[in-house]
Amino acid sequence: MASYFDEHNCEPLNSEREVRTNMLLELARGGGPGPGSLFNRMDFEHLGLVVDWDHHLPPPAAKAVVNNLPRTVISSSQAELKCPVCLVEFEEEETAIELPCHHLFHSSCILPWLSKTNSCPLCRHELPTDDDTYEQHRQDKARKQQQQHRLESLHGAMYT
Numbered sequence: 621m622a623s624y625f626d627e628h629n630c631e632p633l634n635s636e637r638e639v640r641t642n643m644l645l646e647l648a649r650g651g652g653p654g655p656g657s658l659f660n661r662m663d664f665e666h667l668g669l670v671v672d673w674d675h676h677l678p679p680p681a682a683k684a685v686v687n688n689l690p691r692t693v694i695s696s697s698q699a700e701l702k703c704p705v706c707l708v709e710f711e712e713e714e715t716a717i718e719l720p721c722h723h724l725f726h727s728s729c730i731l732p733w734l735s736k737t738n739s740c741p742l743c744r745h746e747l748p749t750d751d752d753t754y755e756q757h758r759q760d761k762a763r764k765q766q767q768q769h770r771l772e773s774l775h776g777a778m779y780t
């Protein structure tokens with residue numbers, strides 16, 4: 621008998637998401653600036669990393685936001701943590717950048733990344749951008765999701 625997950629295709633979806641997350645990290649590691657970079661739209665589409673934003677990579681994080689990201693001095697209890705981009709352990713007293721999702725990175729690892737796109741390479745938490753059309757798109761998407769949610773609760777209210 622087929623399980624619920626087989627029938628609903630849940631498991632492949634989840635692992636696909638995991639693969640995508642790992643690819644983002646791979647890109648963060650290897651995606652230096654310049655023409656040899658993996659980081660362009662073509663390659664992104666190739667890798668199946670097309671994001672919802674009309675098949676474009678989200679724009680860079682807003683400069684003001686990046687400049688104001690909290691700098692954290694690594695404490696002895698954090699010293700065993702690794703920077704997710706370069707996989708090097710932080711050293712005590714070293715300064716790291718903390719994203720709003722509380723992931724820590726070397727500034728030299730995360731700043732080049734955030735100048736290309738706006739999300740945490742580890743969990744895809746999005747930072748605000750300077751791009752009006754993208755922000756507009758994000759608002760539209762949130763509104764649609766809310767609408768969908770309202771419809772679903774309405775449906776629930778009518779049939780229960």
Ligand SMILES: [Zn+2]
Nearest residue numbers: 703706726729
């Ligand atoms: Zn690093």
Ligand SMILES: [Zn+2]
Nearest residue numbers: 721723740743
């Ligand atoms: Zn994160």
